[in-house]
Amino acid sequence: MKSNETGQDQNIEPEKTYSRRTILKSAGIGSLGVIIGASGLGGVISARESASNSAKANKNTIPFYGKHQAGIATTKPALLYFASFDVKTESRAELIEMLKDWTKAAAAMASGEMIGGTQNSVYLPPEDTGEAAALDTANLTLTFGVGPTLFKKNGKNRFGIAHKLPQELKKLPAFSLDALDKDWCDGDLCVQVCSDDAQVNFHAIRNLVRIARGKAILKWSQEGFQGKNNPHTKNETPRNLFGFKDETVNLSPEKKMDFDKHVWVQSGDGPNWLTGGSYLVVRRIQMHIEVWDRTALGEQEKTFGRHRITGAPLGKEKEFSDLGLDRKDEAGNFVIPVNAHARQAHGKGDQPLYRRSFSYSSGMAANTGTLDAGLFFMCFQRFPSKQFIPVQKRLGQSDKLNEYITHRGSAIFACLPGIRKGGWIGETLFS
Amino acid sequence: MKSNETGQDQNIEPEKTYSRRTILKSAGIGSLGVIIGASGLGGVISARESASNSAKANKNTIPFYGKHQAGIATTKPALLYFASFDVKTESRAELIEMLKDWTKAAAAMASGEMIGGTQNSVYLPPEDTGEAAALDTANLTLTFGVGPTLFKKNGKNRFGIAHKLPQELKKLPAFSLDALDKDWCDGDLCVQVCSDDAQVNFHAIRNLVRIARGKAILKWSQEGFQGKNNPHTKNETPRNLFGFKDETVNLSPEKKMDFDKHVWVQSGDGPNWLTGGSYLVVRRIQMHIEVWDRTALGEQEKTFGRHRITGAPLGKEKEFSDLGLDRKDEAGNFVIPVNAHARQAHGKGDQPLYRRSFSYSSGMAANTGTLDAGLFFMCFQRFPSKQFIPVQKRLGQSDKLNEYITHRGSAIFACLPGIRKGGWIGETLFS
Ligand code: HEM
Ligand code: HEM
Numbered sequence: 001m002k003s004n005e006t007g008q009d010q011n012i013e014p015e016k017t018y019s020r021r022t023i024l025k026s027a028g029i030g031s032l033g034v035i036i037g038a039s040g041l042g043g044v045i046s047a048r049e050s051a052s053n054s055a056k057a058n059k060n061t062i063p064f065y066g067k068h069q070a071g072i073a074t075t076k077p078a079l080l081y082f083a084s085f086d087v088k089t090e091s092r093a094e095l096i097e098m099l100k101d102w103t104k105a106a107a108a109m110a111s112g113e114m115i116g117g118t119q120n121s122v123y124l125p126p127e128d129t130g131e132a133a134a135l136d137t138a139n140l141t142l143t144f145g146v147g148p149t150l151f152k153k154n155g156k157n158r159f160g161i162a163h164k165l166p167q168e169l170k171k172l173p174a175f176s177l178d179a180l181d182k183d184w185c186d187g188d189l190c191v192q193v194c195s196d197d198a199q200v201n202f203h204a205i206r207n208l209v210r211i212a213r214g215k216a217i218l219k220w221s222q223e224g225f226q227g228k229n230n231p232h233t234k235n236e237t238p239r240n241l242f243g244f245k246d247e248t249v250n251l252s253p254e255k256k257m258d259f260d261k262h263v264w265v266q267s268g269d270g271p272n273w274l275t276g277g278s279y280l281v282v283r284r285i286q287m288h289i290e291v292w293d294r295t296a297l298g299e300q301e302k303t304f305g306r307h308r309i310t311g312a313p314l315g316k317e318k319e320f321s322d323l324g325l326d327r328k329d330e331a332g333n334f335v336i337p338v339n340a341h342a343r344q345a346h347g348k349g350d351q352p353l354y355r356r357s358f359s360y361s362s363g364m365a366a367n368t369g370t371l372d373a374g375l376f377f378m379c380f381q382r383f384p385s386k387q388f389i390p391v392q393k394r395l396g397q398s399d400k401l402n403e404y405i406t407h408r409g410s411a412i413f414a415c416l417p418g419i420r421k422g423g424w425i426g427e428t429l430f431s
Numbered sequence: 432m433k434s435n436e437t438g439q440d441q442n443i444e445p446e447k448t449y450s451r452r453t454i455l456k457s458a459g460i461g462s463l464g465v466i467i468g469a470s471g472l473g474g475v476i477s478a479r480e481s482a483s484n485s486a487k488a489n490k491n492t493i494p495f496y497g498k499h500q501a502g503i504a505t506t507k508p509a510l511l512y513f514a515s516f517d518v519k520t521e522s523r524a525e526l527i528e529m530l531k532d533w534t535k536a537a538a539a540m541a542s543g544e545m546i547g548g549t550q551n552s553v554y555l556p557p558e559d560t561g562e563a564a565a566l567d568t569a570n571l572t573l574t575f576g577v578g579p580t581l582f583k584k585n586g587k588n589r590f591g592i593a594h595k596l597p598q599e600l601k602k603l604p605a606f607s608l609d610a611l612d613k614d615w616c617d618g619d620l621c622v623q624v625c626s627d628d629a630q631v632n633f634h635a636i637r638n639l640v641r642i643a644r645g646k647a648i649l650k651w652s653q654e655g656f657q658g659k660n661n662p663h664t665k666n667e668t669p670r671n672l673f674g675f676k677d678e679t680v681n682l683s684p685e686k687k688m689d690f691d692k693h694v695w696v697q698s699g700d701g702p703n704w705l706t707g708g709s710y711l712v713v714r715r716i717q718m719h720i721e722v723w724d725r726t727a728l729g730e731q732e733k734t735f736g737r738h739r740i741t742g743a744p745l746g747k748e749k750e751f752s753d754l755g756l757d758r759k760d761e762a763g764n765f766v767i768p769v770n771a772h773a774r775q776a777h778g779k780g781d782q783p784l785y786r787r788s789f790s791y792s793s794g795m796a797a798n799t800g801t802l803d804a805g806l807f808f809m810c811f812q813r814f815p816s817k818q819f820i821p822v823q824k825r826l827g828q829s830d831k832l833n834e835y836i837t838h839r840g841s842a843i844f845a846c847l848p849g850i851r852k853g854g855w856i857g858e859t860l861f862s
Contacts, residue, residue: 078629122727123727124728125724129672130739135658198658203658206672206720218795218801221795225633227563227628228566239630240562242560242561242562289637293556296556297555309564363652371637371640
């Protein structure tokens with residue numbers, strides 16, 4: 001579903017800026033300016049003013065401003081670029097300045113504009129790095145979150161916000177079978193960038209890293225993807241790298257009541273700055289492709305408790321049929337085995353998650369000739385303590401899938417509420 | 432341009448197989464079979480037979496068979512997955528068997544079929560790993576090449592083909608400023624997978640790795656991308672990560688005479704098994720994003736010898752205008768500086784290359800908080816000794832761009848001629 005159905009602000013009056021698409025039309029004039037500059041005779045590019053409004057013209061644009069941040073209830077596009085940052089400055093003012101600069105850049109990018117417009121002096125580095133010029137916005141969303149360490153690190157109240165730390169925002173407990181590598185864990189800030197174009201994603205992260213320079217640095221990052229583009233099966237549930245449909249049973253943004261109950265933080269849940277936001281748990285889960293690929297289909301299906309082709313619960317025909325956890329076969333065994341992933345993840349059905357994950361592939365696992373690939377698991381929720389944590393406790397102990405996966409990375413962030421027009425990322429937290 | 436304009440065989444009579452798209456329609460029946468299997472009562476999925484022909488139905492399919500391999504003269508799609516393999520078996524027969532299995536799988540994937548069809552026993556691992564089921568073929572191409580070490584390694588004639596090694600297929604010489612890391616160099620075999628869907632690409636590489644098991648292993652791999660999707664600027668030259676249009680001056684597959692002269696190996700050039708093939712040089716070139724991003728626009732433009740916005744040669748207005756290398760400014764200096772990349776790469780204009788590169792981004796450079804990103808440079812040619820090698824010799828010595836880039840990986844492969852219907856990858860080499 002598109003964001004306009006889920007509380008994003010549709011009444012946007014974009015500033016008078018240059019769209020990435022119109023910049024090219026005015027290039028004939030623009031280049032004259034450049035020439036003068038480049039040959040040492042002048043300073044500023046005289047690019048033709050353009051009042052074009054790409055945000056309105058462009059249907060692949062998801063509003064940046066709104067009640068909730070985009071990138072949560074908005075449709076999952078093909079590609080993810082997730083980045084975790086460590087804040088290096090000790091100055092609250094500098095951090096706020098950076099967040100304000102990020103806001104401006106993010107709003108521009110999300111509406112397909114060049115950061116800082118196109119008026120570049122030849123004597124200065126261009127404000128926008130340029131590689132997304134002429135590209136579609138490709139449903140770009142940027143979603144910002146804050147980690148527990150932004151509030152307090154080594155006992156230190158870093159930016160005067162320690163008293164605002166929500167109870168729910170704490171480092172996740174260690175789970176059974178965790179094999180975490182600190183290179184894929186934690187972070188003071190996170191940005192989830194999603195779009196249908198890898199270059200648009202790269203451009204977004206790269207420009208945020210650049211703006212952060214001297215104030216925050218990239219701690220770790222992960223790109224991800226989902227298969228998406230068959231026009232004949234548009235509503236097909238995407239498959240994970242084990243070949244099974246994934247996110248069949250999931251909270252749906254189309255059910256606003258569910259989202260208010262289980263995804264969006266509500267007023268009174270904790271400190272008010274987070275109302276309208278959501279807790280994001282990310283787990284970088286390696287999937288042992290080679291082991292799985294040597295496993296018989298029947299075993300694979302028992303592992304998930306579902307059929308591979310249809311995605312239906314074992315013994316059923318339709319993907320969206322109820323799991324039917326009580327069903328037994330003639331020998332008296334559960335049709336969906338006790339340790340099947342679907343059964344263990346379902347539990348009593350009272351810990352619903354909104355999963356919004358992407359597959360990842362990161363070349364080779366070191367020197368093994370095998371692929372380092374898996375699931376970049378992401379879920380949003382109102383109460384980690386009542387949703388992700390108890391589910392993962394159960395999975396860590398009893399999930400048959402554990403024979404085929406290893407959790408390598410982990411982090412939790414509070415994704416901020418939506419940004420109002422004229423506001424900035426973190427405004428509710430720092431004001 | 433589409434492959435049908437460039438010698439790919441259009442008269443394909445696809446076998447009677449299951450298309451990835453129709454498999455889902457027959458899933459109602461299929462799943463009954465699965466159920467029986469999974470509960471231990473039966474063996475084989477009774478998926479409904481389907482005579483559907485997805486290769487014809489699907490317009491995003493590029494023919495696998497033809498005079499030349501697809502993926503060279505065919506339009507560059509959004510995403511690349513490149514893989515280099517080391518052959519581990521010492522048996523010529525096993526190597527040939529693997530190449531034949533690769534051929535079958537590649538032909539199936541390129542036409543959107545499941546590898547091995549959909550008749551899977553629950554007692555066996557499925558032949559196709561399944562994650563591309565229901566996905567479009569997304570213009571998938573698979574292009575296979577052989578490296579010099581396949582012929583001879585440590586003085587050993589490994590597979591009885593040492594006498595077939597072309598003179599032109601040798602490890603590239605060391606160039607000035609090379610900083611190669613062996614983890615990104617060489618290989619006995621390569622596969623270049625291109626498509627518009629990351630999951631389709633992953634599926635292709637993963638299934639080839641799987642089929643190779645016990646015979647060859649992944650040596651290294653690299654994913655790449657180009658920005659692509661603005662419907663308003665379809666013919667816009669894509670930009671590299673420095674924000675400049677790249678591949679403006681390039682051999683064009685639309686000019687068949689140029690391709691015969693400079694890209695396709697011709698009969699008589701060397702051993703005949705390569706006629707219709709092409710030499711591929713790959714260079715993994717890191718681009719120092721952070722340094723570039725602090726450089727003034729004027730300097731950036733002088734580095735390439737072109738304007739950023741338009742892509743026009745310095746002092747000119749149109750992207751496709753002649754470089755005009757003789758032009759001088761009032762002070763008597765060349766308008767396009769002596770060390771500008773365009774000038775140095777152009778030389779006397781008699782070493783034309785067909786470049787078909789992708790940008791890459793591979794997370795963070797180790798522990799620096801900076802991005803490991805750059806250009807996965809690929810070029811095809813008839814004579815490396817007269818094309819890539821002299822150009823790179825010049826660039827290594829005199830290119831101003833060297834201040835901003837580092838060559839980290841290097842390899843050369845002979846991309847095989849096209850595969851005839853009923854033939855197999857490497858047939859001309861091993862017969
Ligand atoms: C690589 C790791 C994982 C894979 C491949 C995976 C795959 C799947 C698959 C195929 C299903 C069944 C289809 C569906 O309903 O979506 C499923 C269901 C589910 N998974 Fe996972 N999953 C993984 C990890 C996790 C983790 C870490 C959690 C949360 C802690 C989780 C929570 C769930 C939930 C809540 C369901 C729905 C259960 C229900 O029917 O109520 N999964 N998963
Ligand atoms: C990260 C490295 C590189 C970058 C960013 C880069 C970028 C560019 C750009 C922006 C142009 C001008 C526009 C165009 O005509 O396409 C260009 C031209 C060219 N480059 Fe590169 N390039 C790189 C490496 C190389 C290498 C390694 C070679 C070959 C050894 C090469 C060969 C060429 C050629 C032949 C031209 C066209 C020159 C002419 O006008 O005839 N480039 N490159």
